Amino acid sequence: MSIVPFPPARRRSRHVGEGITRPTLGVLGKLGLSVLGLFGLLPVYWLVATAFMRREDVFSKDRPFFPFNPTLDNFGAFFEDTALLSALGNSVIVSAGTAAVSVLVSGLMAYSLSKFRYRGRNLFMVMFLVGQLVPGVLLLVSLYLMFSAAGLLYTYTAVVLAFTTFTLPLTVFLLKGIIDGLPDEIIEAGKVDGLSNLAILFRIIFPLITPGLVTAGMFAFMRGWSDLLFALTLAGPDKQTLPVGMTSAFIHEGSGDWPALMAASVITSLPLALIFIALQRYFVSGLAAGAVKG
Amino acid sequence: MTTTTGRPPVRAPARPPRRAGQRSSLNGRDRTFGFMLAAPAVALFIAVAVYPLVSSLGTSLFDQSLIRPGRSFVGLRNYAEVWPDFVDRLGTTLVFSVLATVLPLLLGTGIALLLNARIKGRAVLRGVLMLPWLLPGVVVSFLWAWIFNDSYGVLNHVLSQLGLPEVDFLGAPGTALAAVIIAKSWNTFPWMMVVVLAVLQTLPREQLEAAAIDGASRRQRFWHVSLPHLIGPVALVTMLEFIYNFGSFDMIFVMTGGGPGTSTMTLAVSIYQYAFVEFSLGRAAAMGVLWLVALSVVCAAYFLLNKRLEARR
Numbered sequence: 001m002s003i004v005p006f007p008p009a010r011r012r013s014r015h016v017g018e019g020i021t022r023p024t025l026g027v028l029g030k031l032g033l034s035v036l037g038l039f040g041l042l043p044v045y046w047l048v049a050t051a052f053m054r055r056e057d058v059f060s061k062d063r064p065f066f067p068f069n070p071t072l073d074n075f076g077a078f079f080e081d082t083a084l085l086s087a088l089g090n091s092v093i094v095s096a097g098t099a100a101v102s103v104l105v106s107g108l109m110a111y112s113l114s115k116f117r118y119r120g121r122n123l124f125m126v127m128f129l130v131g132q133l134v135p136g137v138l139l140l141v142s143l144y145l146m147f148s149a150a151g152l153l154y155t156y157t158a159v160v161l162a163f164t165t166f167t168l169p170l171t172v173f174l175l176k177g178i179i180d181g182l183p184d185e186i187i188e189a190g191k192v193d194g195l196s197n198l199a200i201l202f203r204i205i206f207p208l209i210t211p212g213l214v215t216a217g218m219f220a221f222m223r224g225w226s227d228l229l230f231a232l233t234l235a236g237p238d239k240q241t242l243p244v245g246m247t248s249a250f251i252h253e254g255s256g257d258w259p260a261l262m263a264a265s266v267i268t269s270l271p272l273a274l275i276f277i278a279l280q281r282y283f284v285s286g287l288a289a290g291a292v293k294g
Numbered sequence: 295m296t297t298t299t300g301r302p303p304v305r306a307p308a309r310p311p312r313r314a315g316q317r318s319s320l321n322g323r324d325r326t327f328g329f330m331l332a333a334p335a336v337a338l339f340i341a342v343a344v345y346p347l348v349s350s351l352g353t354s355l356f357d358q359s360l361i362r363p364g365r366s367f368v369g370l371r372n373y374a375e376v377w378p379d380f381v382d383r384l385g386t387t388l389v390f391s392v393l394a395t396v397l398p399l400l401l402g403t404g405i406a407l408l409l410n411a412r413i414k415g416r417a418v419l420r421g422v423l424m425l426p427w428l429l430p431g432v433v434v435s436f437l438w439a440w441i442f443n444d445s446y447g448v449l450n451h452v453l454s455q456l457g458l459p460e461v462d463f464l465g466a467p468g469t470a471l472a473a474v475i476i477a478k479s480w481n482t483f484p485w486m487m488v489v490v491l492a493v494l495q496t497l498p499r500e501q502l503e504a505a506a507i508d509g510a511s512r513r514q515r516f517w518h519v520s521l522p523h524l525i526g527p528v529a530l531v532t533m534l535e536f537i538y539n540f541g542s543f544d545m546i547f548v549m550t551g552g553g554p555g556t557s558t559m560t561l562a563v564s565i566y567q568y569a570f571v572e573f574s575l576g577r578a579a580a581m582g583v584l585w586l587v588a589l590s591v592v593c594a595a596y597f598l599l600n601k602r603l604e605a606r607r
């Protein structure tokens with residue numbers, strides 16, 4: 001299939017002069033890289049290590065840096081906490097909902113921007129580009145009042161709508177870039193075969209860009225999964241997601257059970273790590289290149 | 295959008311090459327169809343982003359509470375009331391956003407330059423170094439609050455082992471802001487790293503090789519060939535990062551809640567505080583409008599400065 005969303009990775013083979021464009025590192029360079037690398041990785045290590053430590057070890061005088069007596073109790077505590085479990089369920093519902101709505105709405109929009117020319121098209125693109133710079137906190141008061149007036153406050157719908165709006169700029173331009181790569185002849189061939197406009201979209205275009213749709217959906221999922229602000233204010237006590245559930249538990253109980261909190265953090269981060277592994281190619285090459293070109 | 299993961303990169307609306315007569319098959323009805331396809335996204339965006347932004351202008355002129363119905367027009371009184379706070383929080387916000395932008399930039403660029411070398415396991419290292427960027431802001435906040443914890447934190451543990459005095463990082467006004475900035479920088483440096491690395495991989499190989507053949511040293515090649523290519527994209531990403539940090543909410547909220555005192559109270563946390571702690575929606579909206587004005591001024595200053603620098607070049 002010719003649908004490669006982003007330029008393929010560079011050839012691995014060596015070439016003449018590689019020592020110039022890609023020099024080897026001296027001792028100082030290696031040392032610097034190690035120090036910087038440790039700064040990046042040690043906190044992650046501490047997160048995971050604490051999650052496996054026993055409480056009495058963590059709070060003892062001679063705290064170990066390594067979980068010598070690893071335990072799963074902290075993870076067990078998470079799954080016994082009904083509040084956290086229901087937050088986990090809410091997170092799954094809200095993030096999956098955000099992903100589904102984002103993919104559908106931005107898929108339609110991306111096709112529209114890519115293959116149709118009409119008045120207002122450029123305005124739409126500018127609006128989406130500028131709009132993603134507006135921080136959520138600025139819309140907070142109005143959104144709260146708006147959803148309250150519409151009777152949507154403290155519902156999944158409100159949270160999903162808010163999340164989706166802020167994933168749209170990313171997912172729309174991601175998908176537009178992919179659809180731009182499809183030749184117009186595909187659409188024309190569909191027309192010759194007598195397909196309606198909608199049939200062309202759903203039976204030809206979308207199946208061709210399925211990998212892109214999955215990627216967009218995963219990005220939207222991650223956004224919904226990580227957000228604190230909207231979930232904190234629009235979701236209410238019953239529909240709160242994991243970041244909110246953990247935050248309120250943390251803030252109310254103060255500096256309490258750190259191992260349990262780290263275990264909950266690991267559980268919260270795990271889906272994102274899995275998605276990242278699946279999408280690594282897109283993250284590292286494609287998105288950065290896209291950001292740079294912008 | 296204060297989530298720190300899933301940060302949207304601004305993608306250029308890349309224009310496909312237009313060949314003559316390419317769109318000839320699209321007649322008027324097709325255009326209407328195309329417009330209709332955009333309608334849901336545009337409607338959602340207007341309803342949930344554009345309209346709230348505009349309507350907060352109106353709210354800022356009213357005395358309106360979160361917990362009792364009704365509202366009364368008060369003109370500019372909300373603005374007068376929040377002005378002293380605004381001036382104070384603007385300072386904190388600027389310190390936070392400048393430092394939380396510059397530190398990851400330096401860190402990310404440094405790692406990218408080193409990672410661009412020929413080393414074993416480079417792809418793995420790059421992937422693993424993305425982890426800090428991947429964690430949700432809330433998790434990053436907990437993690438660093440735990441590292442900085444005054445009595446059991448690993449940092450104080452190390453300090454005491456080294457015979458140094460322990461510090462209540464998050465509890466003292468002098469260190470709390472620094473602690474949050476460090477946590478935030480740790481969270482975002484991978485993003486800078488990835489951007490710089492991506493540019494480094496698109497450097498014109500021929501120019502670098504030609505410069506080397508002409509006898510340019512490694513340092514000269516960096517200053518005269520690599521750097522000019524890096525500046526544009528890096529300046530753009532830096533600017534975007536600054537704007538995100540200017541409205542950043544989650545990490546400060548979780549790590550310090552704005553305290554101790556108001557030492558880490560940024561505009562974003564302040565708006566939340568007005569609306570959901572003091573229940574004064576009018577003041578929160580007024581603070582939001584002032585936020586927008588302040589950011590516009592900063593952005594305008596950046597563009598003017600940029601223009602002047604370019605003119606001089």
